[in-house]
């Protein structure tokens with residue numbers, strides 16, 4: 001009997017060892033040979049860690065120094081990717097542990113990948129389990145499930161719906177600007193780190209306009225927890241990328257699950273409150289939260305509890321995703337807009353003149369007046385070009401395929417560094433690294449010399465669902481701020497954009513405000 005047990009254990013161990021050696025050495029080396037045979041270039045695979053140590057060293061080195069105000073931020077934000085492309089060309093391979101990835105910076109290929117959403121899918125499953133705690137719902141669905149869900153949610157961001165939101169968003173922006181004024185009066189100092197105010201602004205806008213809910217301290221905390229989870233997942237040294245590690249009871253895993261539960265419980269409360277109201281007034285289709293719960297209103301009361309639980313679970317996943325999607329991205333677009341306008345005072349003056357001319361003494365902003373703010377739009381576009389909050393987009397190859405004349409096997413991770421495409425001098429011209437909003441004066445296509453190479457919100461069918469909403473939110477805040485304050489960089493400001501999940505200022509954004 002014991003003989004059989006020993007043989008079984010030994011066989012299992014042997015299978016595991018063979019699989020491990022295959023994963024850690026044979027497969028990566030085979031893949032490297034396959035890539036090189038096709039003329040692709042990249043670092044040689046190094047056992048188990050691949051490029052991980054080099055990536056980690058590069059980040060340490062990049063983050064140890066600050067930049068000059070006019071320096072390019074890419075070598076600091078994505079040091080490994082920018083070096084790899086510099087060394088090996090527009091399509092290069094690299095290693096995340098034993099996992100190969102292809103870095104693609106050629107614009108047409110990037111767009112080809114993003115256009116084919118069934119052939120190249122989101123990489124959340126492939127990345128790590130913490131990411132899955134945040135990225136659920138629409139952003140995580142694939143194929144038909146995604147297209148059905150996207151069709152259902154699109155109306156929440158339709159232009160007519162957005163027009164109706166203008167007064168509500170303006171009210172959010174006024175609330176935040178009042179807080180800023182009060183802080184300056186109370187402290188007697190006009191130096192403020194604007195990051196916290198802009199985070200509150202984007203959290204407030206999402207909570208009020210998409211979920212029709214109050215921005216409670218717990219709601220504010222939810223946005224930050226989701227953000228922290230993505231940073232935890234994305235840390236260059238994160239152990240979560242090692243297969244199997246998630247199943248061990250590590251402290252990091254316990255912490256991540258507890259953080260997610262706090263958000264989940266709070267969103268469940270929000271959903272239950274909405275369901276109570278709907279039961280009383282019977283109305284529906286008011287906002288995004290209603291669209292998440294739509295299916296629940298349609299089913300009859302005899303439907304089994306498992307179906308209801310599934311719908312609520314998906315609504316929570318979507319709430320988390322939209323909280324994450326609409327928070328850090330928009331607030332960092334605004335953070336870098338204010339930093340940039342503080343550096344380029346001439347553009348601040350031009351934008352203020354435009355705002356005062358278009359809005360005059362009217363307190364209320366309308367969709368029409370927003371459309372007339374051409375200079376403000378040009379500035380937001382130029383900031384999105386230089387500091388795209390999502391500085392890279394990734395996909396996984398679903399089936400063996402051909403791309404740009406290369407054979408790419410199933411399962412390969414594709415990295416598409418948006419920030420590098422936005423700096424390509426062949427597309428944008430020799431002044432690509434300079435802040436020049438005037439390049440957008442005749443529209444986006446003209447700015448990129450006819451190349452369609454401006455993709456801060458992604459490209460193709462899975463382009464950001466909230467792009468117009470985010471731009472409107474940004475324009476309203478910038479307009480209201482310019483009517484209220486002049487501002488410049490505080491002497492303590494250090495220019496140090498870095499890659500958390502989005503591009504952020506490493507040491508905050510202290511600005512000096514002068515009331516107009």
Ligand code: HEM
Pocket residue numbers: 122138139140150206321322323325326327329330333388389390393394455456457458459461462463464465466467469470
């Ligand atoms: C400046 C602000 C924003 C930027 C730069 C941005 C950027 C992006 C990008 C690049 C993608 C595509 C990612 C990919 O293809 O893998 C995306 C998708 C998405 N974004 Fe945004 N985003 C912003 C604001 C928002 C806002 C305000 C919301 C919602 C409130 C939002 C919700 C989403 C969602 C749900 C998706 C997934 C769409 C899908 O898969 O169909 N984003 N965003």
